[in-house]
Amino acid sequence: MPRLLRFLISLLLIGLIVWQLDHVTLLQRLQNAKAEWLVAAGALLTLQILISAWRWRYTAAQLGMALTATTAVREYYLAILINQVLPGGVLGDAHRAWRHSNTLTRRSPAFQAVVIERLSGQIAMILLALISLPIGSLGTTLAISLLITAALLLVFWLLRHQAQVANWLQALRIALLNPPVLLVQLTASLLAAIACVAAFACCVMAINPQAASSLADWLPLIPLVLFTMLIPITVAGWGLREGAAAALWAWATLSSADGVAAAFFYGLMALLTALPGLVVIWRRGSPV
Structure with missing residues (x-):
């Protein structure tokens, strides 16, 4: 999909969402946001980046590659920034893998390490989404549908790259599926995912402190909102994230304006923490 089209899709989705909502309420939520909660969200997103950088370093080590803590953090920040400003959401990770591969005699392990550590993170977010929602709910159905879609895409990729399958499966067994390694991977990934969910929760509190009384209603919705950002048709999830928040908040009989405003501030803080x-x-x- 052309990059310009992804920008246009983000703008179109945001425009449609704003047009459908109560403009006055949405504007009030944005104007009256509490700075201290947004600072907390930024701190949690920074923590998530540091945990993810450690996870990448750990994954690389399982595949026999040396990666210093300084390099891992530096390159992860650069990758996050690229993902935030360029369409697709994965260009930064591809760039991170390419830069790391330039220091190695074989390039493929560097790309395997990045793919595996990102996969570990998405598995954790899926687990959070499935655990937090009641069986039979709209959110659970959406989460399972997205999971099935991701699995089908993976199978499609494997069928198209059969020559590389054995090599990648071996890397997966070593760096993710080995039980002791899997425990470490899921622990790190769950901590990173929880930090993201908590950051979004801080954004909800920033725009409406009274939302604490309905915490049990909207907190389980956050993993699903964040999960929609993985769909690579917009820029950094802009538009999709806000649309999912509007729909899920309305489904839970909450204010859609609250969900959209929180999603907006989450996106803003994610961009700021990537700077x-x-x-x-x-x-x-570094070329971007």
Whole structure:
């Protein structure tokens, strides 16, 4: 899909959402946001980046590659920034793998490490979504549908790249599916996913502190909102995230304006916390 089209889709979705909502309520939520809750969201998103960088380093080590903590954090910040500003949501990760592969004699393990550590993270988010929602709910149905779609895409990719399947399966067994390694991977990934969910919850509290009284109603919806950001048709999930929040908040008989405003601030804080990646570009002249 052309990059310009993804920008247009994000703008179109956001425009449609704003047009459908109560503009006054939405504007009030945005204007009256509590800064302290947004700072907390930024801190949690920073923690998530650091945990993810550690996870990447751990995955690389399982595949026999050395990766220092400084390098892992630096490259992860750069990747997150690229994912935030360019369409698709994976270009930063591909760039991170490519930069790491330049330091190795074989390139494929670097790409395997990035794919596996991202897969570990998505498994954790899926688990959170499934665990937090009651059986038979709309949210659970959506989560299972997305999981089936992801599985079908993986099977399709494997069928198209049969020559590489054995090599990738071996990497998966070593760096993810080995029981002791899987325990470490899921622990790190669940901590990162919980940090993201908590950051979104802080954004909800920032726009409506009274939402604490209905915490049990909207907290389980957050993993699903975040999961929609993986669909690579927009820029950094903009539009999809807000649309999912509007729909799920309305389904839970909550204010759609609250969900959209919280989703907006989550996206904004995610972008701001990725800005240290600019330092990497400035100091190293990294191509984006």
